[in-house]
Amino acid sequence: MFDIDLWREIFQSINKNRTRSILSGFTVAFAILLFVILFGIANGLKNTFAEGFVDDASNSIFVRTGFTTKAHKGLQAGRRIQLKNEDQDFILDEYGNKVQYITSRIYKSVSASYKNEQNNYQLRAVNPDHQFLEKTQVVSGRYVNQSDIINKTKVVVIGRLVDEDLFLKTTPIGKYINLNGIQYKVVGVFEDDGGDNEERMIYMPLTTAQQIYGNNDYVDQINLTYNPDLDFDEALDFSRSLTDKLKDRFSVAPMDQRAIRVRNLANESQQVGIIEVAISIFVIIIGLGTLIAGIVGISNIMIFIVKERTKEIGVRKALGASPKSIVSIIMFEAIIITTIAGYVGLILGVVILKLAKPILEENFLKNPSVDSSLVLTATFVLILAGAIAGYLPAKKASKIKPIVALRDD
Amino acid sequence: MLKISKLHKSYPIGDSSLHVLKGIDLSVDSGEMVAIMGSSGSGKSTLLNIIGMLDELDKGEYVLDNVPIVDLNEKKAAIYRNKFLGFIFQSFNLINYKNAIENVALPLYYQGFKRKERLEKALFHLSKVGLSDWAKHLPNELSGGQKQRVAIARALAADPKLLLADEPTGALDTKTSHEIMEFLQQLNDEGKTILIVTHEEDIADMCKRIVRLKDGVIMEDKFVTQVRASQYV
Known part of the structure; x- marks a missing residue:
């Protein structure tokens, strides 16, 4: 040749x-x-x-609540529906085998400072599963873990840009960051493909936030991913059934679109x-x-x-x-x-x-x-x-x- | 060396066909120098092309160096041409983007010689035609006579049994023509068999035998006393 x-x-x-x-x-x-x-x-x-x-796992389901728009079972319209820790347990009890990861979330806006640097950030209080749901990549240190949840430790995991903003050239792991006047130990730094906003985020154990901000067991949102073995139709069935169960649990009218909102990414990713x-x-x-x-x-x-x-x-x-x-x-x-x-x-x-x-x-x-x-x-x-x-x-x-x-x- | 009997060839022209060669019998021995003469349309070039295996015969027999030339496919013809024949054309037909030595080496390439050997042999043949100083020149840098000498060197390179020349002096002036003829005569003296198609009487007289064609048949076939080209140079 x-x-x-x-x-x-x-x-x-x-x-x-x-x-x-x-x-x-x-x-x-x-x-x-x-x-x-x-x-x-x-x-x-x-x-x-x-x-x-890319920000979120494509098999994500988000559960959010709002105010009821229809009267139901003798309860008036305009009632606020509040998710609590027990609701996450309820979902796990009902659908344990269909759920891959599950976490609750609390949102807060905080003013953070370290030495002379100061800025405002979004805070998310979460369970350890949140790391997988949000596809968070921990680049140094660690993420929130189960012992943080149990002991309500005052630790935070900060985004790459928070690190850049506040800690400049020094390494943040082990340092104490001041959030609205309370000192938290930085245990990890993460990156996220979701863009700059996601990297200007601070994560904290859910239970810590509940104790410090209100001493209750309220949560703002529950995120979960369904078992990836479920096909498209099964995934939609799952989120529909979940919606019905939750509406029943909170005595919300079946036709009420506002009180409980379940968003399934399967639909959109398809x-x-x-x-x-x-x-x-x-x-x-x-x-x-x-x-x-x-x-x-x-x-x-x-x-x-x-x-x-x-x-x-x-x-x-x-x-x-x-x-x-x-x-x-x-x-x-x-x-x-x-x-x-x-x-x-x-x-x-x-x-x-x-x-x-x-x-x-x-x-x-x-x-x-x-x-x-x-x-x-x-x-x-x-x-x-x-x-x-x-x-x-x-x-x-x-x-x-x-x-x-x-x-x- | 070469034996042709009852050779016929016709070309289709529209619906009818033109009968060009009508039963040619010709045999040429080794070491001969034959001029094939005839006016245009007499079939002399067709005869040369068939001898050169550039064209196929319709009817008759053709034996070259004891090998019957039959059932020629392209591949076979290529091998025979390469092994038996050297061509010299009126318009030289050098490859214009190759220099003199590369042109001469081309038949050796098709014989499968290695590059180094090819160039050595090519240079030897170029020096034989007196052009070793021009080895690296492209054809368009050479005069007509030089081009034809490169073409002769190329025809000789493959060491053919038979040299076929189609109007080799047709594009040259008289003086250059005589130089070329002198060279061909020298080759013939060394034993090469040469066939020359020409319509010029003085060129034909420099051969040893003249075959005259007219309307596809041989009119005359005679041996002549060779006029040496050297006396004109």
Whole structure:
């Protein structure tokens, strides 16, 4: 297969006809360039859609409460429904096998300070399961654990940006942070893909917050994830049944939409999934279209090249070139032009995407890039494309009769 | 060396066909230098193309160096051409993006010689035609006579049994023509069998035998006293 002389012949022919080779490569380079940019933008679009969901596990269910809007069982409308610790236990008792993680949440706004630095942050008091629900990545120290819940310890886990704001260059683990006048020990720092707001968050054990802010067992919200083995329909059934049970428990009218709200991400993530598939299909169709246009372009020019080189091919045949060697010369020339031009297009595309990234990200395209696996795929596709592009012209060339070629002047 | 009997060839023209060669019998021995003459349309080039396996015969027999040339497919023809034949064309037919030595080395490439060997042999043949100083020059940097000498070196490179020349002096002036003929005569003196298609009487006179074609048949086939080209140079 590897024949140094064959390659020498091909590179000589490409090199001696540089303009022609560059021009014929141009179509492919342009096709790949367009494809890469399109692919990157589509990726950005997909990332934007997915962004709303990377923050939370896609099998999340949120339970929130509000005021009743309908009178029911002798109770008036306008009653406030308050979730408590026992409601989380109730859900676990009823649906233990369907629940993967569960946590309660309390929200507070706090003013935090360390030494001379001071700022306002959101505080979430949570159970240890919250880490998995929110996809929190602890980068140093630890998260809230069960013993914190039992002992109501005064510890906090702070977001990366809180760390940057307050602790500047020093490491925060083990230091004491002042939240609304009370000292808490920092036990961990976390990152979150959900964006800057999520990283300006402070987590605290649920029970600690309950004791300090009101000495009760109230919670603002219950978050849970359902067992990932449940399929889409089972997941929807689960959240519907959960809604009914909770409405019954709090004596809320079945039709009351405000008092108890259960939001199931399964619904939304399925819609996003459909949109992502649609974008992928769109990109593949356009990409294939441009690639085919490129192949046709190369093929066209190769046919022209064969026509132009008819005489040379005739001479080669008269000197004893076999049809096979003529086919290889034309085929490999097409493959080499396609591959090199393709890579030029690919690299240009990647560079353009990189340069345009800030502008694109302003316009809601998150991280518009192509991954490295595409490069491998592209290599394969380009060689194949070159072979396809070269096949017809090569066949045509091998059929040239030397007598016809030599007469041709 | 070469034996042709009852050779027929016709070309289709629209619905009818043009009968170009109508039963040619010709045999050439090793070491001969034969001129094939005839006016245009006499079939002389067709005959040369069939001998050169660039074209196929319709009817008849063709034996080259005791090998019957039958059922030629492209691959077989390529091997025979490479092994038996060297071509010299009127328009030189050098590959314009290859320099002189690369052009000469080309048939050796198709014979499967290694690059180093190829270039050595090519340089040897170039020096034989007196162009070793021009090895790295492209064809368009050479004069007509030099181009034809490169073409001759290329035809010789593969060490063919038979040298076929189609109007080798057709594109050259008289002086250069005589130089080329002198060189071909030298090759013939060394034992090469040469077939030359020409319509110029003085070129034909420099061969040892003249075969005259008219309307697809051999009119005359005679041995002549060779006029040495060297006396004109």
